[in-house]
Amino acid sequence: MKWTLEYSKNAVSFVENNKSVENTILLEIKKLIQKLEGKVININLKKLSGEWKGYYRIRKGKIRI
Numbered sequence: 001m002k003w004t005l006e007y008s009k010n011a012v013s014f015v016e017n018n019k020s021v022e023n024t025i026l027l028e029i030k031k032l033i034q035k036l037e038g039k040v041i042n043i044n045l046k047k048l049s050g051e052w053k054g055y056y057r058i059r060k061g062k063i064r065i
Helices: 009-017 019-036
Strands: 045-047 056-060
Touching: 009 019, 019 056
Parallel strands: none
Antiparallel strands: 045 056
16 A cells, blocks of 8 residues: 655654654654554554544654654
């Protein structure tokens, strides 16, 4: 299955200014893909609703991806 990741300008700027969280974010995105493929993965994942229907958010500590 093919997935598309879209990053907002704010998200790109945040990662560029906080290199210490870059690896954490990449690891969580890899976990998300595994979860969506049907594997049993422990991840704080939530389907968004309303204006953001069709999108997901991941929470890792204070960071929302």
